[in-house]
Amino acid sequence: MKILVPVKRVIDYNVKVRVKADNTGVELANVKMSMNPFDEIAVEEALRIKEAGNAEEIIVVSIGPAQAQETLRTALAMGADRAILVKTDDLVEPLAVAKILKAIVAEETPELVILGKQAIDDDCNQTGQMLAALLEWPQGTFASEVKLGEGTVNVTREVDGGLETVKLTLPAVVTADLRLNEPRYASLPNIMKAKRKPLDTKEPSDYGVDTARRLTTLKVEEPAKRASGIIVENIAELVTKLRDEAGVI
């Protein structure tokens, strides 16, 4: 079977994010960008499935600017077989991403789509769910374990109460949580080979998808600075302050 893994280029998790002076968004110029960490986990899981002999091909896809090519090359260097870049400079919302992915699924006919559970830039946590709905496929989100069966996949999910295991009939959508695996480092020979692996470039219009935004961002602000704390004399004073001043109890 084929596995499709969408990967997103996001601001690197080590970067201290700065808000633009005009409050329209965060500063992206000259900032280090990397593959969304949850997507790295998704790529790793696909590789392990392939290495266990349960998949023949891994296709990675990214929807974003020309530089998202670098992110795709990273996935190819990890071991994915080929890549599709859907090039757009727009900020694409989860629903439009899901629609593009649906069209790619129709072309590529994978039996499994593994996504990161969310991207660390906008924290939407929607794309996988929307894609499953559009495809009318079962979904296993927040996966901490993925086990393939005969025409099925068991997904252990990290839910509030603990772990829940669901059995999905393939084809299916899985989204990766942090503990699913620890992604590998790309080896030098594979980084060099990745240069020669196929990478197709498309546009959203090739899939008949309109990426115009449906949401309007009013304002982006830094979180409020933490005010300095105070030391209370005793429990009674703490309770009074929590009730009367903070209004939290």
Add this chain to the structure above:
Amino acid sequence: MPTYSAPVKDIKFLLHDYFNLQKLEHIPAFAEATPDLLDAILDEAAKINENVFQPLNLSGDGQGCRLEDGKVITPDGFKEAYAQYLEGGWQGMTGDVKYGGQGLPQTLGLLLNEIMVSANWGFAMYPGLTKGATESIYAWGTDEQKEKYLPKMYSAEWAGTMNLTEPHCGTDLGLLTTKAVPQDDGSYKITGTKIFISAGDHDLTENIIHLVLAKIPGGPDGVKGISLFIVPRDIINDDGSVGANNGVSCGSLEEKMGIHSNATCVMNYDEATGYLLGDKHKGMKAMFTMMNEARLGVAIQGLAIAEVAQQNAVAYANDRLQGRALTGPQNPDAKADPIMVHPDVRRMLMTNRAFIEGSRAMTVWAGILVDTTREHPDEAEREKAEELLALITPVLKSYLTDQGVEAASRALQCFGGHGYIREWGMEQFLRDSRIAPIYEGTNGIQAMDLIGRKLPANGGAAIRAYFEMVQTFIDDNKTNDALSNYMPGLEKANGRLQAASMWLMQNGMSNPNNAGAGAHYYLNLLALVTMAYFWADMAKKAHEMIAAGEGDKEFLENKLITADFFYGHMLPETAALKAKIEAGATSVMGLDAHSF
């Protein structure tokens, strides 16, 4: 715990913007190395170094190596980290593709070396010595030897070492006594004791290939009678598998000041089977192939330790609140300002910064020279590069490692008392840094090499080519207004270097002690002029990019400020160096030895 993040941005500026490696595509190694590939390699190397090797640095220092049943055990985690290094295929990066290498430029190899030493010096030395050994085997080995050893060493399955030093001889290798007795089958029996052998034994690889300097009985005296041998720790069977021990053992481990996680071994060779590498009695020549590259590798250790120490000092200086800025409170909500506001703290951090970025440019230059000497299609270009490289290698080795110690010390100073306390890791950086001025030819020997060998070589061709390079730059840019902060300073410093060269030529012949006494100063003078050249040229590039609206403006403007700092606060040292050279040897040599 100290942290580290590879200086990928500065490296990319040097590779893509300043040196523009793309224009070197006529050199085969660079043709493959397109910018996107270099970036992908740097980014991935940064990750494994930051996340796998660096976290073992402090613990490796605390635990050190131990000797159990004649075998060296490396600190916890080193085996696993090495397995990841091997898995990553990094060792063969610059090796010939014919033997399983990746054929990438040495320039890139030097930069990744910097990253690895910053992350974990003691760990980095294991692969580092293997690299040195493969360079020698590649340069001097027979086809058969290359086929036997290189693939397993490029893959990091086998490690390598270099064995020069003996108890009674370090600098003066002519005194060495390890002997190599010829056998009927063309091999030799090696017997003797070597000391201070880095990575002499460890548990990271299946075999260790020692390169050993020894004397064949009946050969010429002194350095002219030394030959180089390949001596595997364990015998290699005809089918390539590893067999029994070859009479090679680690007698003991040294207790030492720094690089605790790297085993420094006493090595005993007891009729071990060795194979001649290169020609009989030409061992020094063969060893120098390894030494010259290894000297650049050690130079980079100075840069690398400065970089990681600086990163931690900067973080601390932004965090530590102590005292108020001289110009009034900068952080009125708190009782004190971050120490970053104090000019004296800035002095230390800026000195380190100017040193680090300036020497990184110098090492990339040296790397390009290495690649040019090996692969440039034009013989005249190869020769010119060889001359400049020979001249600049001792300069980099000595200046960068001396300053590496100073930079680590300044970074420690920014921590106040906490710099002296183990858990912050700053004192480890200082201890680790201290070996680099000693090994691979002490810095005193580098200065002697520069003055005694490199300057007069080939009728002074190298220093003439060097002066031509600097002078051409001065002539071309003298009237460039954007460089008015730099050109007068560069011209003056270059004049001092020329005058000092003249003085040494005139006074060093009549009394060699004049040359010996001034050698260290002269080397530093040459280093500073070279750094000044690169700072002015980098400033030029930064100006051009800002004017063209290219690149990261803040990054480029910071280059200009750092260039200003170098010219105002560091380059004036050249005046003092010239004066010290011209003071001559009289007072240096005046005291009777018994009067000390």
